[in-house]
Amino acid sequence: MLKINNVKKHYGEIQALHEVSLFIPKGSCYGLVGPNGAGKSTLIKILASIIHDYKGEALIDENVLNRGLKEQIGYIPQDICLEEDISAAGNLYFFGRLYGIKGKVLRQRAQEVLQLVGLSERSKDKISTFSGGMKRRLNIGCALMHDPKLIIMDEPTVGIDPQSRRYIFQMIEGLKSKGCTIIYASHYMEEVERLCDHVAFIDKGEIIEKGSVSELLQKFAIPSIFIRGSHINSEVLEQYGSFINKNDGYLLSTQEPLNAMENIIKYCRQNKIDIDRLELVHPRLEDVFFTLTGSSLRE
Numbered sequence: 475m476l477k478i479n480n481v482k483k484h485y486g487e488i489q490a491l492h493e494v495s496l497f498i499p500k501g502s503c504y505g506l507v508g509p510n511g512a513g514k515s516t517l518i519k520i521l522a523s524i525i526h527d528y529k530g531e532a533l534i535d536e537n538v539l540n541r542g543l544k545e546q547i548g549y550i551p552q553d554i555c556l557e558e559d560i561s562a563a564g565n566l567y568f569f570g571r572l573y574g575i576k577g578k579v580l581r582q583r584a585q586e587v588l589q590l591v592g593l594s595e596r597s598k599d600k601i602s603t604f605s606g607g608m609k610r611r612l613n614i615g616c617a618l619m620h621d622p623k624l625i626i627m628d629e630p631t632v633g634i635d636p637q638s639r640r641y642i643f644q645m646i647e648g649l650k651s652k653g654c655t656i657i658y659a660s661h662y663m664e665e666v667e668r669l670c671d672h673v674a675f676i677d678k679g680e681i682i683e684k685g686s687v688s689e690l691l692q693k694f695a696i697p698s699i700f701i702r703g704s705h706i707n708s709e710v711l712e713q714y715g716s717f718i719n720k721n722d723g724y725l726l727s728t729q730e731p732l733n734a735m736e737n738i739i740k741y742c743r744q745n746k747i748d749i750d751r752l753e754l755v756h757p758r759l760e761d762v763f764f765t766l767t768g769s770s771l772r773e
């Protein structure tokens with residue numbers, strides 16, 4: 475549905491994107507993950523048809539992306555873009571009118587969106603009285619007023635409380651079940667793992683890997699086991715794989731975790747070594763990023 479081919483973007487001397495190509499299938503929830511300055515916002519702004527001066531090609535359903543397609547797109551910027559001195563409903567009316575929604579339909583849609591973002595009871599309150607999380611939720615609501623089929627979110631959960639994060643996740647689940655296509659940029663790997671079916675890792679303006687979340691986990695994340703016990707030491711572990719110290723125990727990376735567990739149990743029984751804890755650790759996207767770049771996202 476959304477396709478970009480060899481997209482490059484410079485800001486003066488800075489090359490923010492180098493020959494980026496992506497295909498985002500209709501109805502998918504597509505994560506864009508990368509550290510600060512990786513180029514996520516630049517890519518998002520190209521996809522949202524906000525940045526136009528780039529090289530390469532960006533297509534939506536085979537049409538070149540341009541402002542004329544804005545009805546199809548809901549863009550949620552990283553920075554909150556609300557008028558503080560007017561009410562929640564007033565902000566929604568403003569954004570709805572930008573898309574030509576008027577009168578009774580506008581009021582009705584604003585009520586639906588307020589319900590969706592869990593702010594119906596604060597409809598008449600000024601934004602200046604809202605918490606950061608409530609503002610973030612309403613910011614999302616503004617981009618949904620015209621009921622777009624493609625929703626592009628740039629770090630929508632930065633600096634918010636757990637309750638608002640839950641609302642946002644529920645909202646995204648609801649949009650997914652309606653068949654919307656969602657692009658979700660974040661540097662919170664666990665959010666992407668939870669919400670997205672596809673992911674592209676972006677670093678220094680390049681896509682370093684992309685694919686379905688399950689494929690990437692299978693291909694790049696090395697399985698590991700966690701083991702703890704007062705007499706467990708390197709001699710016990712080094713024969714089964716590489717390990718690091720973690721939470722008063724060890725994290726052992728091995729391609730054959732079940733085999734390693736069985737052998738460690740056998741060895742410890744024979745040598746009367748007590749094991750306090752032994753468990754399989756599921757590979758995470760964070761580990762995939764580490765395998766690909768040699769650094770963790772939050773370094």
Ligand SMILES: Nc1ncnc2c1ncn2[C@@H]1O[C@H](COP(=O)(O)OP(=O)(O)OP(=O)(O)O)[C@@H](O)[C@H]1O
Pocket residue numbers: 485488489490508509510511512513514515516517661
């Ligand atoms: N308007 C601009 N003018 C000049 N340089 C810019 C501009 N916007 C972004 N850049 C630079 O382009 C590069 C990519 O920035 P971008 O904002 O796309 O990254 P990001 O992955 O979204 O980072 P963050 O998570 O910090 O928002 C960075 O080096 C940034 O400093």
